[in-house]
Amino acid sequence: MVNENLVKDVVKEPYKYGFVTDIETEKIAKGLNEDIIRLISQKKEEPKYLLDFRLKAFEKWQKMDEPDWAGLGYKQIDYQDIIYYSAPKQKEKISSLDEVDPKLLETFDKLGIPLTEQKKLTNVAVDAVFDSVSIATTFREELAEHGVIFCSISEAVKNHSDLIEKYLGTVVPASDNYFAALNSAVFSDGSFVYIPKGVTCPMDLSSYFRINSGDSGQFERTLIIAEESSSVSYLEGCTAPMFDTNTLHAAVVELIALDDASIKYSTVQNWYAGDEEGVGGIFNFVTKRGKCLGKRSKISWSQVETGSSITWKYPSCLLLGEESVGEFYSVALTNNLQQADTGTKMIHIGPKTKSTIVSKGISAGNSTNSYRGLVKMGTKAAGSRNYSQCDSMLIGDQASANTFPYIKSQQPNSEIEHEASTCRISEDQLFYLQSRGIEFEEAVSMMVSGFCRDVFNQLPMEFAAEADKLLALKLEGSVG
Amino acid sequence: MKILEKIKNNKLINNQTEIQKICLHKLQSNPLPNPKSELWRLSNKAKFSNFLNYSFNEKNTKFDIPYPESSQNTVRLIIGENCQIKLIKENYSILQLSEDELNKYIKEQIACFDQNENWSDLLNLSLSSTKNFLALKINGSKIPPIEIFSHASSDFLNAKTLVIFLEKNCDIELLQVNLGKENSSLSQSTFFLLEENSSINHGVVSYGENRSNLLNSLNVIQQQNSEYNLGSLHFKFNYARFEISIKQSAGNAKTNIKGMQITKKNEQISTYTKIDFNGPDGFLDQINKSLADDKSHAIFEGSIIVPKIAQKTDASQLSRNLLLSKHAQIDTKPQLEIIADDVKCKHGATISQLNEEELFYMRTRGITLPEASKLQLSSYFQEIISFIPVSKDRWDLLDKLLNEN
Numbered sequence: 001m002v003n004e005n006l007v008k009d010v011v012k013e014p015y016k017y018g019f020v021t022d023i024e025t026e027k028i029a030k031g032l033n034e035d036i037i038r039l040i041s042q043k044k045e046e047p048k049y050l051l052d053f054r055l056k057a058f059e060k061w062q063k064m065d066e067p068d069w070a071g072l073g074y075k076q077i078d079y080q081d082i083i084y085y086s087a088p089k090q091k092e093k094i095s096s097l098d099e100v101d102p103k104l105l106e107t108f109d110k111l112g113i114p115l116t117e118q119k120k121l122t123n124v125a126v127d128a129v130f131d132s133v134s135i136a137t138t139f140r141e142e143l144a145e146h147g148v149i150f151c152s153i154s155e156a157v158k159n160h161s162d163l164i165e166k167y168l169g170t171v172v173p174a175s176d177n178y179f180a181a182l183n184s185a186v187f188s189d190g191s192f193v194y195i196p197k198g199v200t201c202p203m204d205l206s207s208y209f210r211i212n213s214g215d216s217g218q219f220e221r222t223l224i225i226a227e228e229s230s231s232v233s234y235l236e237g238c239t240a241p242m243f244d245t246n247t248l249h250a251a252v253v254e255l256i257a258l259d260d261a262s263i264k265y266s267t268v269q270n271w272y273a274g275d276e277e278g279v280g281g282i283f284n285f286v287t288k289r290g291k292c293l294g295k296r297s298k299i300s301w302s303q304v305e306t307g308s309s310i311t312w313k314y315p316s317c318l319l320l321g322e323e324s325v326g327e328f329y330s331v332a333l334t335n336n337l338q339q340a341d342t343g344t345k346m347i348h349i350g351p352k353t354k355s356t357i358v359s360k361g362i363s364a365g366n367s368t369n370s371y372r373g374l375v376k377m378g379t380k381a382a383g384s385r386n387y388s389q390c391d392s393m394l395i396g397d398q399a400s401a402n403t404f405p406y407i408k409s410q411q412p413n414s415e416i417e418h419e420a421s422t423c424r425i426s427e428d429q430l431f432y433l434q435s436r437g438i439e440f441e442e443a444v445s446m447m448v449s450g451f452c453r454d455v456f457n458q459l460p461m462e463f464a465a466e467a468d469k470l471l472a473l474k475l476e477g478s479v480g
Numbered sequence: 481m482k483i484l485e486k487i488k489n490n491k492l493i494n495n496q497t498e499i500q501k502i503c504l505h506k507l508q509s510n511p512l513p514n515p516k517s518e519l520w521r522l523s524n525k526a527k528f529s530n531f532l533n534y535s536f537n538e539k540n541t542k543f544d545i546p547y548p549e550s551s552q553n554t555v556r557l558i559i560g561e562n563c564q565i566k567l568i569k570e571n572y573s574i575l576q577l578s579e580d581e582l583n584k585y586i587k588e589q590i591a592c593f594d595q596n597e598n599w600s601d602l603l604n605l606s607l608s609s610t611k612n613f614l615a616l617k618i619n620g621s622k623i624p625p626i627e628i629f630s631h632a633s634s635d636f637l638n639a640k641t642l643v644i645f646l647e648k649n650c651d652i653e654l655l656q657v658n659l660g661k662e663n664s665s666l667s668q669s670t671f672f673l674l675e676e677n678s679s680i681n682h683g684v685v686s687y688g689e690n691r692s693n694l695l696n697s698l699n700v701i702q703q704q705n706s707e708y709n710l711g712s713l714h715f716k717f718n719y720a721r722f723e724i725s726i727k728q729s730a731g732n733a734k735t736n737i738k739g740m741q742i743t744k745k746n747e748q749i750s751t752y753t754k755i756d757f758n759g760p761d762g763f764l765d766q767i768n769k770s771l772a773d774d775k776s777h778a779i780f781e782g783s784i785i786v787p788k789i790a791q792k793t794d795a796s797q798l799s800r801n802l803l804l805s806k807h808a809q810i811d812t813k814p815q816l817e818i819i820a821d822d823v824k825c826k827h828g829a830t831i832s833q834l835n836e837e838e839l840f841y842m843r844t845r846g847i848t849l850p851e852a853s854k855l856q857l858s859s860y861f862q863e864i865i866s867f868i869p870v871s872k873d874r875w876d877l878l879d880k881l882l883n884e885n
Contacts, residue, residue: 392816397788397820400817401816402817403814407810407812407831408809408812410808412805415831418827418830420826422824424822
């Protein structure tokens, strides 16, 4: 459970992850063309099939149009004005963490992500990604003992090429959508997880994404494979410095769960959201999708979205295996001029599949917060069920909250239930809390925290605490 | 699509009225709605072009109303036959709108038309001649119930338009019946203006025959303190679209909508609703039911728009759907777009089949499965049918729904 006292810790402070690490980086020229893609592939010493994968994706991307159906208003992105590869300069091969540039370790330390040995007391293995490359992965030996592979995707390409070739692009094909195609063409790094048959991963795995340079985009790719009867909980965190330019982040996450496997994927997204006037901030265009291939497999997405100036993200589940389960728990908070268009897709293909969607949107300031979801029952999804609940909370009379659930059924023997409501922080409740001696802002925090409780309960403990604190912080000064 | 060709070349209609000219002009540059837009995305393209493939006909064939006259004092009108109305009684009057009033109002409407949202209206107003235009101004009290019929002739596309101004403090019951004939297309557009303190119980029954098609559009503007209740039923159309747009122009009005569409065989029937709250204290209670059987496709899309000005809006929308066959399909998309913060808005949607436990219970009491299903369906239908005014006692709509194929 989340400790209520955490909310009390809140003090007025700006975006605290907004610092820039002054470190020598290796960047390639701005722009996007075939040569750049070949260069990225060459830098990463990739096999031919991967280069072909990239080039094919690039070819498709060139023929695609940037999607505009979400109705997000943002200035046009100049794809030729972005650096597609940027890496901190360090020695070629790193055998231990001691060889990692201390500045980088310090950066992650400041972010509260312990990479150094003495700080690795928490039982969470971390893969830290700085701009385009993964700089360190902790607890690897311990994980290896259980047969779990947890490394950067570049390393996986070198050491586990068979798995990459077999699964990469099978959940999110290169031509899936505009941003996925872009990512497939230029992805630089990301995490790779493989849980062998029958293994319950002994600790939570986590990746931490940090954008440091202002002119480079981040295009990471995550691939998680859970073999039969295995299970894993994976956490993802993101931050970026404050720049007054917009940075593009277009990631792809693919999850694959085989028979009886379960994957829990949690995100706390706190990219820089831009200032109060909406200047700067990250454009977050992410494609996340899980495939429940096996019988009784389960994929659960939980997310707390508080950052980014634009969020375009729909973590989805393809429920193919009989009795497979998909879950989506989300809290999306927007303030100032942020825009979030987020939701999920639950595609029921196999029989007796189940899905649950709980989405909580909070919009404050002049922001726009939309839930957009799709629930589809295919012709073979007999005996399947879906339950969706989307609640929105509006704070202030300038914010907007939209709900767009698409529901499609082709199977009579299935049930779909959807409900949505919109409310605001009620004055009666506020008055009650204040009459009990609780400060105004604290009362608001408590109520927001209560509104999000269904989702926070699904988050791993450390994350839940962080999320609660984050929400309180983000709402500072937006009420009253 | 013959009609579009003729529209493009401006060879369709002689002696065009001013309104026809404006709408034709709009269509000439851009004759079709965007098939990728949300409102047309799911529309069956073959069926839609079939709709437009009938030749256009301004004349009306003689038409016998298949429904019994009421014993009550009901005013019965057929669009295309009696458009010269002048009923002045002691307490009330039903008069024809003057041409100026009509043109002014329709032009105002056209000015805010959107190519995709109002395409059906644009087509209708392009085609509908003076003769097929029924425009009424109603005022007074104790007005008898009104029945208005529209129909298409077999092998033709007909366009009918109904405009009603309901003056202040006026209260009416109105049933609109759209009858689809075999192999026909009917384009029906309806415009209502509800002035302050007026109220209308409006019923729309659209009942087709084999291979009949319908584009039915309904535009309502509600002024303050007005109340608009709509009960609608669409069934037996090869292809039908029902587009409802309701605007509470200054808020503080009440809207209740209960609609149902039933699709069988290879039919596609869709309902699109857009409710716009343009002022504070608005109220909406909407329920839309669909039933899809055989290889049919039922679609519902409802949007509720609550801008900043519409504080204290109370809106709820429910979409309930029954999917009865493995080959049928239901799409539903309720949506809320909210900027005002002090509002109560909610929506819900369900898709399921008949309740098995209830069926089982009835069977244990000796009721056969077909009878038990019928019982369940009749209660499902009854909620909507009982909301449709004027018709309820005389036409056995429920019987039609349950027993006709």
